[in-house]
Amino acid sequence: xxxxxxxxxxxxxxxxxxxxxxxxxxxxxxxxxxxxxxxxxxxxxxxxxxxxxxxxxxxxxxxxxxxxxxxxxxxxxxxxxxxxxxxxxxxxxxxxxxxxxxxxxxxxxxxxxxxxxxxxxxxxxxxxxxxxxxxxxxxxxxxxxxxxxxxxxxxxxxxxxxxxxxxxxxxxxxxxxxxxxxxxxxxxxxxxxxxxxxxxxxxxxxxxxxxxxxxxxxxxxxxxxxxxxxxxxxxxxxxxxxxxxxxxxxxxxxxxxxxxxxxxxxxxxxxxxxxxxxxxxxxxxxxxxxxxxxxxxxxxxxxxxxxxxxxxxxxxxxxxxxxxxxxxxxxxxxxxxxxxxxxx
Numbered sequence: 001x002x003x004x005x006x007x008x009x010x011x012x013x014x015x016x017x018x019x020x021x022x023x024x025x026x027x028x029x030x031x032x033x034x035x036x037x038x039x040x041x042x043x044x045x046x047x048x049x050x051x052x053x054x055x056x057x058x059x060x061x062x063x064x065x066x067x068x069x070x071x072x073x074x075x076x077x078x079x080x081x082x083x084x085x086x087x088x089x090x091x092x093x094x095x096x097x098x099x100x101x102x103x104x105x106x107x108x109x110x111x112x113x114x115x116x117x118x119x120x121x122x123x124x125x126x127x128x129x130x131x132x133x134x135x136x137x138x139x140x141x142x143x144x145x146x147x148x149x150x151x152x153x154x155x156x157x158x159x160x161x162x163x164x165x166x167x168x169x170x171x172x173x174x175x176x177x178x179x180x181x182x183x184x185x186x187x188x189x190x191x192x193x194x195x196x197x198x199x200x201x202x203x204x205x206x207x208x209x210x211x212x213x214x215x216x217x218x219x220x221x222x223x224x225x226x227x228x229x230x231x232x233x234x235x236x237x238x239x240x241x242x243x244x245x246x247x248x249x250x251x252x253x254x255x256x257x258x259x260x261x262x263x264x265x266x267x268x269x270x271x272x273x274x275x276x277x278x279x280x281x282x283x284x285x286x287x288x289x290x291x292x293x294x295x296x297x298x299x300x301x302x303x304x305x306x307x308x309x310x311x312x313x314x315x316x317x318x319x320x321x322x323x324x325x326x327x328x329x330x331x332x333x334x335x336x337x338x339x340x341x342x343x344x
Contacts, residue, residue: 008037010037018038022034029077037063039052040064063075087122087124098132112129156286163256163292167220176254177253178225180255181215182215184214185318185322186211189204189205205313214326215233217295220294224298233262246278246280254281254283257283258290259287264284307322
């Protein structure tokens with residue numbers, strides 16, 4: 001049982017560096033080797049460490065030797081060691097071809113793996129391909145719905161410039177800037193992602209009914225004013241809500257709206273002067289630019305993250321969940337930290 005009683009005794013400084021390496025080292029093998037040394041310092045024998053990690057005693061002893069000779073740097077895998085990569089990150093020709101394949105099959109990587117094997121004669125697992133894509137700056141994310149039409153470039157540029165200036169004035173405290181829009185909630189849910197045990201499936205009830213239209217006015221510092229109706233929204237509804245909101249403002253306020261027909265109708269236009277006399281101004285976004293209205297982020301968060309499956313059990317449960325979020329918006333559970341920057 002030679003070597004059974006061998007231990008590594010660490011200084012406080014070495015222990016700190018090894019704990020840091022174990023928790024935040026880039027490679028799993030390096031984190032594991034740091035743990036070998038820490039476990040030895042805690043009094044575990046080589047055999048006990050080998051049993052924990054299911055490796056041979058000689059493997060543990062070898063990394064002890066490396067650590068004693070070179071310190072924590074000796075726990076890194078040496079250059080040129082280990083299995084060579086299936087595709088080298090600096091092989092521009094192969095990388096460019098793989099990225100092209102992914103662009104053509106971005107929702108399903110199986111055809112990409114088949115093409116790689118056919119074209120390059122290389123067999124690659126899906127996990128290996130995913131790691132390669134992450135190194136090249138790719139990420140797995142939802143697609144975004146886009147309008148079928150594009151805004152006029154000149155109008156878009158001009159409106160963006162104005163919106164950026166309004167944002168700056170808001171940040172300086174000269175005015176309040178509220179992003180406003182309405183959205184509909186029903187008992188037919190947007191299906192969210194969630195953590196579920198392997199082999200199990202969590203269902204969300206889906207049925208017609210439960211309609212609740214919510215109109216919100218939100219700024220970037222967590223202030224939210226909302227109105228609700230179970231009826232359809234029209235210009236008169238918008239006027240009533242903006243009339244009520246105008247009574248609450250304490251400084252010049254700009255409300256950002258899209259170009260929905262009930263936002264730009266003649267009856268709404270006839271109210272603009274009256275609202276402006278009260279310090280409430282309407283700024284319409286360029287057409288076909290819903291991504292510029294930041295309240296869309298709130299609606300998306302509510303539908304995909306904050307409403308729970310049990311909120312879709314009944315109309316009452318749905319309305320309760322919506323009101324709980326709106327009432328407690330900007331607390332730790334229902335909070336959006338906006339990265340304030342130029343919108344376009």
